[in-house]
Amino acid sequence: MTFTIPIDNGDAVKNAEADSQRTLYPYVTGTSIVAIKYKDGVLMASDMGGSYGSTLRYKNIERMKAIGKHSLLGASGEISDFQEILRYLDELVLNDNMWDDGNSLGPKEVHNYLTRVMYNRRNKFNPLWNTLVLGGVKNGETYLGMVSMIGVSFEDNHVATGFGNHLARPILRDEWHADLSFEDGVKLLEKCMRVLLYRDRSAINKLQIAKITEEGVTVSQPYSLKTFWEFKAFHNPTAGAEGSW
Amino acid sequence: MFRNQYDTDVTTWSPTGRLFQVEYAMEAVKQGSAAIGLRSRTHVVLACVNKAQSELSSHQKKIFKVDDHIGVAIAGLTADGRVLSRYMRSESINHSFTYESPLPVGRLVVHLADKAQVCTQRSWKRPYGVGLLVGGLDESGAHLYYNCPSGNYFEYQAFAIGSRSQAAKTYLERRFESFEESSREDLIKDAILAVRETLQGETLKSSLCTVSVLGVGEPFHFLDQETIQKVIDTFEKVAEEEEGEAEAAAAPAEQGGGDSGDLDVAPMEM
Numbered sequence: 001m002t003f004t005i006p007i008d009n010g011d012a013v014k015n016a017e018a019d020s021q022r023t024l025y026p027y028v029t030g031t032s033i034v035a036i037k038y039k040d041g042v043l044m045a046s047d048m049g050g051s052y053g054s055t056l057r058y059k060n061i062e063r064m065k066a067i068g069k070h071s072l073l074g075a076s077g078e079i080s081d082f083q084e085i086l087r088y089l090d091e092l093v094l095n096d097n098m099w100d101d102g103n104s105l106g107p108k109e110v111h112n113y114l115t116r117v118m119y120n121r122r123n124k125f126n127p128l129w130n131t132l133v134l135g136g137v138k139n140g141e142t143y144l145g146m147v148s149m150i151g152v153s154f155e156d157n158h159v160a161t162g163f164g165n166h167l168a169r170p171i172l173r174d175e176w177h178a179d180l181s182f183e184d185g186v187k188l189l190e191k192c193m194r195v196l197l198y199r200d201r202s203a204i205n206k207l208q209i210a211k212i213t214e215e216g217v218t219v220s221q222p223y224s225l226k227t228f229w230e231f232k233a234f235h236n237p238t239a240g241a242e243g244s245w
Numbered sequence: 246m247f248r249n250q251y252d253t254d255v256t257t258w259s260p261t262g263r264l265f266q267v268e269y270a271m272e273a274v275k276q277g278s279a280a281i282g283l284r285s286r287t288h289v290v291l292a293c294v295n296k297a298q299s300e301l302s303s304h305q306k307k308i309f310k311v312d313d314h315i316g317v318a319i320a321g322l323t324a325d326g327r328v329l330s331r332y333m334r335s336e337s338i339n340h341s342f343t344y345e346s347p348l349p350v351g352r353l354v355v356h357l358a359d360k361a362q363v364c365t366q367r368s369w370k371r372p373y374g375v376g377l378l379v380g381g382l383d384e385s386g387a388h389l390y391y392n393c394p395s396g397n398y399f400e401y402q403a404f405a406i407g408s409r410s411q412a413a414k415t416y417l418e419r420r421f422e423s424f425e426e427s428s429r430e431d432l433i434k435d436a437i438l439a440v441r442e443t444l445q446g447e448t449l450k451s452s453l454c455t456v457s458v459l460g461v462g463e464p465f466h467f468l469d470q471e472t473i474q475k476v477i478d479t480f481e482k483v484a485e486e487e488e489g490e491a492e493a494a495a496a497p498a499e500q501g502g503g504d505s506g507d508l509d510v511a512p513m514e515m
Contacts, residue, residue, distance in 0.1 A: 101351050103384045109344040116343050 022126035026078035028052055030063045031202040032164030033074035033133045034192045036176055037142050037157045038185035041213035042135030044074050045189040047197075048222055049204035056204055064210045066217035068093045070138040071107040072210055073114075076161040077130035077149065085128060088117065107136025107143040111153070119151025131161040137214050160192070163200040168192035182211070194225050246272065256368045266372060267365050270394035273374035277320035279407035279443040280307055282378035283417065283436055284389040285427040288460030289380030291318040292436040294407075294443055295453055308457050312337040313464035314347045315381035316457050320407035321394075322374035329373060333357060350381025354390040354398045362396030376406045380459060387460060405439060412442040429460060433468070437476050449477055 028050045035044040050058030063082065064074040067089050075082040092113060096105045105113075111134040121127050127149045135144045145155040158172040171192050180188065186209060197203045205227065210219040251257050252265035259265060278296040282289065295304035308318045309330040315337060319326030336356055340348035357377065364370040377392040391406065392398045403421045405413035416439050424432065436456060441449040451474035459465035 099352060101349065101383075103349040103351070105344070106346070109346045112345040113343055 022124075023078070023081070023129055026081075026129040028058065028079045029129075029202070030061060030076045030079055030082070031200055032160055032162040032168065032196055033063065033076050033131075034160040034164045034168045034172075034189055034196075035074060035133050035135050035144055035158065036172060036180070036185055036188065037135075037144050037178075038180040038182065040182065041137040041142055041211060042072065042144050043182075043185045043189055044072060044133060044135055044210045044212075045193050045207055046074055046076075046210075047193070047204050047207045049202065049206070050079050051202045054201070056202065059204055059206060060222075062208065062219070064208065064219060066212075066219075067110055067134075067136075068096065068105050069216065070104065070212075071110045071134060071136035072212040072217050073110070074133040074135075074161075074210070075130045078128070081128040081130050085114070085117070085130065085132070089114075104138075106138035107134055107145075108138075110134055110136070111143070111145045111147065111155075115147050115151060115153040118147050118149060118153075122150045133159055133161060136212055140214065163196055163203075164192065167195050167199055171195065190225060194227065197225060197227065254368060255365055255371060264365060267395050270372035270374045271376075274321040274376035274394065274406055275408065275410075277323070277375070277407045278307070279405060279410050279413060279440070280318035280320045280376075280378055281403075281405040281410075281413050281417075281436055281439045281443075282318060282380050282389045282391075282401070283403040283421075283424055283432055283439070284380060284387045284401075285424050285429070285432050286386050288427075288429050288432055288458060288463070289316070289382075289387045289389055290432050290436040290456065290458050291316055291378060291380050292440050292454055292456045293318050293320075294440055295455055308455055308467070309334075310457075310465045311353075311379075311381070312341070312347060314459060315350050315353060315379065316459055316465045317380070318378040318457075320376050320378075320410075325373045326375040326377065329357065329360075329375065329377060332360065333379075347382070349383030350379060350388050350390070351383055353381070354379050354392055357392050358396050358398040361392065361394060364394075365396055378404060378406060382459070382461060403435075403439075405443070407443075409443040409445060412445060413439040416442045429458065429463075433458060434476055434480070437473065438480065449481065450474075451477060 030050055031047065033044060033046045035042060044064055046063045048059060048061050049056055050061040061079060064072060065086060067073050093105065114132055114134065118128060129149050131149060132147045144159060145153065146159045147153045158176050160168040175188055189209060193207055197205055205224040206222050208220050208222050210217065251259035255264060255266035278294045280293040282291045291308050293307045297304040305323045307323065308316060310316055311330065311333045317330055317333060333353060336353055337348045361373055364372045372394040374394060379390045379392060381388060389401050389404065390398050391401055391404050402424050403417040405417060420435060433456060437454065440454045451470045454473065456468045456473055457465060458468060
């Protein structure tokens with residue numbers, strides 16, 4: 001067996017041994033996150049599933065977490081990378097608190113920090129396999145943004161990751177408006193999550209809704225959506241394609 | 246302060262618990278030309294006296310922009326001051342790049358102070374021979390700090406450092422209680438008046454001082470000579486009127502004559 005001197009990950013692309021140390025594919029993944037700005041801040045929804053390929057293996061994963069006093073982070077993609085990001089942010093928030101000087105990291109700062117981290121990892125061909133949603137309120141200003149695993153980063157009034165991009169955002173584009181009340185916001189998110197539940201194979205019917213306002217973060221208890229499977233179109237699913245194969 | 250057997254090394258304590266090299270570094274600050282800083286709740290003004298080596302040369306730059314929301318005035322070894330300003334700019338811009346947000350000035354001065362402290366505890370280094378008046382903004386408003394070669398830093402409502410700074414400090418001590426609520430214009434006027442105190446008799450001209458302002462909604466910038474001269478005119482004229490009618494006729498002419506660059510107005514003035 002040839003002995004390769006392990007070189008630093010600068011050569012990650014070429015060196016086979018270094019290969020085993022960089023992320024090539026995700027293993028345990030979370031599906032979509034949907035988030036919107038509303039009157040008092042940001043509302044974010046996610047289900048609690050962790051898929052292992054096509055197996056819906058874990059059903060109690062919290063994919064939304066509070067960061068510091070002013071931010072809420074939601075993640076889809078590799079769960080272990082999300083946990084790693086939480087550790088980075090933990091350290092960041094800890095150091096920020098240790099200053100104890102009246103200044104604190106707001107959602108914009110956290111979002112930009114994450115963008116730097118994600119982009120730098122992407123440049124080393126060792127990405128954190130997540131799409132992150134960062135929402136928050138500071139000094140009356142509401143912030144909502146997204147960062148992908150390749151470092152693409154932007155802000156918007158409503159964001160969604162993964163399947164949510166295709167199924168939820170069209171609904172949001174039609175029905176979102178500024179100054180939604182809390183109830184209307186939740187209804188809108190539930191509408192999106194229901195569509196995702198019907199159509200996304202890796203979604204499970206156990207979701208949480210988190211809200212962040214100037215006062216802080218609250219993550220709801222898990223609950224499930226009512227579903228209706230008696231639509232006529234569902235009755236005879238093979239109607240248009242009968243055959244033995 | 247006299248030479249003694251404990252002052253060769255920065256890492257040698259004296260029996261009375263002093264580090265003489267550090268204290269000598271603080272002496273260097275006192276030799277530099279004066280720098281003054283004052284702040285209100287929303288603004289910080291930094292002003293300094295422009296001293297040139299000779300009539301032929303330009304004066305040294307003593308006030309530096311660190312970022313839109315932070316400025317620094319130095320007194321002492323200006324070369325050390327320049328290097329530290331570069332460090333501050335670097336810290337500030339790195340923070341902005343990572344967080345897209347201005348670095349709170351209170352955190353910057355701690356980094357600066359920690360950097361200075363290192364030089365008081367390494368036998369192969371020497372303390373920085375420069376005092377820095379750092380003015381800037383953070384979430385709680387405007388702040389003014391003084392960073393010392395010893396690695397200490399203090400927050401001030403107003404302060405002056407360098408030669409003949411005591412005169413400015415006396416003036417500031419009389420007036421500082423009003424600074425918190427001061428308007429921007431009054432703050433600038435007080436800064437220039439404090440500079441005048443350090444000149445001790447020399448006529449105050451805009452070419453002799455550099456003034457910079459920063460505040461909430463106002464990025465750091467220098468005031469141009471015209472603006473400074475206008476402020477000077479508001480109190481110089483008043484002073485001259487008070488001096489008596491006999492000189493009233495001569496005074497305006499004198500003022501005009503003094504202005505039209507008979508002295509060291511160098512091309513590199515700010």
